[in-house]
Amino acid sequence: MTIALKRRSFTEDDITAEVLRRFEGTPDSRLREIMSSLVRHLHGFVKDVSLTEAEWFSAIEFLTATGQQCDDARQEFILLSDTLGVSMVVDLINHRKPEGATESTVFGPFHRDGAPEMRPGGNIAPHDERGTPMLISGRVLDLSGGPIAGARLDVWQADSSGRYDSQYADREELHMRGLFRADDDGRYLVRTVRPVHYAIPNDGPVGQMLRATNRHPWRPAHVHFVVSADGYEPVTTHLFDDEDPYLESDTVFAVKDSLICHFIRHDAHDDASDAFAIEPPFYTVNFDFALKPRARTSGI
Ligand SMILES: [Fe+2]
DSSP states (O other): OOEEEEEOOOOOHHHHHHHHHHTTSSSHHHHHHHHHHHHHOOOHHHHTTTOOHHHHHHHHHHHHHHHHHHHBBBBBBHHHHHHHHHHHHHEEEEEEOOOOOOOHHHOSSOOOOOOOOTTOBBBSSOOOSOOEEEEEEEEETTTOOOTTOOOOOEEEOOTSSOOGGGGGGGSSSSSSEEEEEEESSEEEEEEEEEOOOEEOSSSSSHHHHHHHTTTOEEEEEEEEEEOOOOOOOOOEEEEEEEOTTTTSOOTTOOOOGGGGEEEEEEEEHHHHHHOOOOOOOOEEEEEOOEOOBOOOOOOO
């Protein structure tokens, strides 16, 4: 008796087709869609560049090193996603805002839970003695311009030397972070220092990639916000300094025109500086956040 042997996998396209076939039985339809698209694009990429075995192994080593670089305070995979522009593509697909709503941008790798709750005007930079004081004020509004009383603002930024608290040796201590609430008129007030442009961590695999491709690691000066309120979609965003030299070339592609602000310099005392015992020079910036209503979900 002869056994008919089924011959398999003559060509690379045969392999692609067979891998796709193996995923056809995935019960979750969304997972099936994602896996089949991933296989098609990943195989297409490998064929497109005719990847060598040495290059394939370099990629394995690079991704291994990226994972090994991660710990509680360092998220190299988010940096990789950010510097490849993937984070901003995901942001744009998922946050198509109606006219008037504040635009979102990347979350980034430096947010930490546990920031202290602060009263209006609370200082998130109490240990930053070199920085120039800055007051950020404005309102949190709905799309018709009405105040959202009690809106929450989670604020964080790098200090005046361009580093986040988690990048210091005593990284357990939280600094340059605060949770604020808008008042009944939607007003908020944050005291901080003027942010500076900073280089993303580049002593790991992402830094290697940037150097090998002749890219710089700089991000324009910014302050991070997540603004949220019951009944509204939260927005994860930044406020950028309009005088920053890296606005055009942010290494994570996160600048949107509507988020660029003018930081006003004050060289003399005024009511605000007197109220908060701030010595000039200091900066002020005003920005109103607008949230869109949370989409209603069917109760059926
Ligand atoms: Fe940042």
